[in-house]
Amino acid sequence: MIIRPITPGDLDPLLEIATESGPGFTSLMPDRDALSRKIEHSVASFARPVTEPGDEYYLFVLEDSSTGEVMGTTGIEAAAGVSRPLVHFRRNAVIHHEEDRQKRHPEESLTRCRHYTGCTEVCSLYLRPKFRRANAGKLLSRVRFVFMALHPERFADKVIAEMRGVSDDTGQSPFWDWLKHQVADLDFMSATQLACCSQSDFIESFIPATPLYTRQMTNAARAAIGQVHNDTRPARHMLEREGFRHRGFVDLLDGGPTLECRKADIVSVRDTFIASACARPRTVGPERDKRAAPESAIVANTACSEFRATVSDRAWWDPEANRVVVTDQVARDLNLGDRSLAGCLPLDHQNALPEPRQRPGHNPATEEIRYAH
Structure with missing residues (x-):
C-alpha cells in the first residue's frame, strides 16, 4: 500500500468513492466537474512554495501496490473557513432566571456561529469496503499527521476534524429530519449539496441565527447531537487517542461533532x-x-x-x-x-522512540478505520 498525492488520472476512482460513500460524506460530493476542480486545486497546492497556510488543499490516495487500484482517500485543508465560511451550531446551556430560585433550570440550545477560521482541517477520509484490511485505515488517518510533521509551515496551529453525523442505511439524518421542518423542507442530500457546493447563502437564508432549543426536538434528533455515524466511531476513537476533543460545536445538517487539537499536541x-x-x-x-x-x-x-x-x-x-x-x-x-x-x-507507541519523543505507557490504536469524514 502506498500513499501519494492525487493526480488527474485518479478522477474516475475518486468519483466512485464520492458515489459509494453516501450523502453524509460531504467533503467529496459525486459531481465530476467539482471533483476535477478539487484535484486541480490539490495538484497546485502540493506544487506551491508555502511559508504559511493559505487556501491549499492536499488530497492523497491510497494505492494498492500490486494492482495500482485506488483503495481510498484522505485529505487536509490548510486553512478552513477563510475562502468559504465554516459555520456550526454551538451547544449552550441557558439558565432561565426566575424570582423563585427553585424554578431556575438549565436548558440546552444550539446557536449558529462561525468559530473556526483559518484552522487546518483533516477531511476526505474514505476507505473503500473491498480494500478494508489491516493498517489501511491507520495509514489513511495518521499519514496526514506525518505530512504535517514533515511540512509544519503549511499548516495552522489548531487542527480540526468534522465528523460524519448519525444517519440510517438510506442516508437519512434524524437531526435534519427534525430541523428541515423548521428551516427548509429539503431532503438531506439536497441540503448537503446546497451547503457544500459554494451555496453559502443557503445557510444564511435558511438556518436561523436565533437559538434552537433542544427540548423542542424529537428524541431521535436530540440523541444525535454530537454523535457520529456507526462507521465513523473507530475514526473518532483514533482521533481522540491522538489528542482531539469535542468542544461543543456540531454540524448544521446532521449534528455530527467537530473535534479539535493543537497541532503540536497531536500524538502522531x-x-x-x-x-x-x-x-x-x-x-x-x-x-x-x-x-x-x-x-x-x-x-x-x-x-x-x-x-x-x-x-x-x-x-x-x-x-x-x-x-x-x-x-x-x-x-x-x-x-x-x-x-x-x-x-x-x-505505530506501536510502546516501543522505543528517539528522545525526547518517547511516550511510555501510551497504548497503540487498535481499531481499524472504515470511513470517517
Missing part, C-alpha cells in the same frame, strides 16, 4: 521523527536491536509534490547511526536513496 505529529534512510535487502538479522524496532511503522519520504508513504513491519530505528533502515523494496516504493531523509512514525 509529536512522535514522527526524521532520520537518514538506509536500504538493505532484508532488515531481519541477529544484529537487529529488537527493543528499538517497532512492530510496524509509517515510513515516508520528506518530499511534497512527490510525497510517498507506506506501512512497513520491516523498518527499524538505528539510534547509534541516526538512521531508519528499510528494505530495498520499501526504498524503491518511496523513492528513498541511501542518505536521503525519511520520516518515520512507529
Whole structure:
C-alpha cells in the first residue's frame, strides 16, 4: 500500500468513492466537474512554495501496490473557513432566571456561529469496503499527521476534524429530519449539496441565527447531537487517542461533532521523527536491536509534490547511526536513496522512540478505520 498525492488520472476512482460513500460524506460530493476542480486545486497546492497556510488543499490516495487500484482517500485543508465560511451550531446551556430560585433550570440550545477560521482541517477520509484490511485505515488517518510533521509551515496551529453525523442505511439524518421542518423542507442530500457546493447563502437564508432549543426536538434528533455515524466511531476513537476533543460545536445538517487539537499536541505529529534512510535487502538479522524496532511503522519520504508513504513491519530505528533502515523494496516504493531523509512514525507507541519523543505507557490504536469524514 502506498500513499501519494492525487493526480488527474485518479478522477474516475475518486468519483466512485464520492458515489459509494453516501450523502453524509460531504467533503467529496459525486459531481465530476467539482471533483476535477478539487484535484486541480490539490495538484497546485502540493506544487506551491508555502511559508504559511493559505487556501491549499492536499488530497492523497491510497494505492494498492500490486494492482495500482485506488483503495481510498484522505485529505487536509490548510486553512478552513477563510475562502468559504465554516459555520456550526454551538451547544449552550441557558439558565432561565426566575424570582423563585427553585424554578431556575438549565436548558440546552444550539446557536449558529462561525468559530473556526483559518484552522487546518483533516477531511476526505474514505476507505473503500473491498480494500478494508489491516493498517489501511491507520495509514489513511495518521499519514496526514506525518505530512504535517514533515511540512509544519503549511499548516495552522489548531487542527480540526468534522465528523460524519448519525444517519440510517438510506442516508437519512434524524437531526435534519427534525430541523428541515423548521428551516427548509429539503431532503438531506439536497441540503448537503446546497451547503457544500459554494451555496453559502443557503445557510444564511435558511438556518436561523436565533437559538434552537433542544427540548423542542424529537428524541431521535436530540440523541444525535454530537454523535457520529456507526462507521465513523473507530475514526473518532483514533482521533481522540491522538489528542482531539469535542468542544461543543456540531454540524448544521446532521449534528455530527467537530473535534479539535493543537497541532503540536497531536500524538502522531509529536512522535514522527526524521532520520537518514538506509536500504538493505532484508532488515531481519541477529544484529537487529529488537527493543528499538517497532512492530510496524509509517515510513515516508520528506518530499511534497512527490510525497510517498507506506506501512512497513520491516523498518527499524538505528539510534547509534541516526538512521531508519528499510528494505530495498520499501526504498524503491518511496523513492528513498541511501542518505536521503525519511520520516518515520512507529505505530506501536510502546516501543522505543528517539528522545525526547518517547511516550511510555501510551497504548497503540487498535481499531481499524472504515470511513470517517
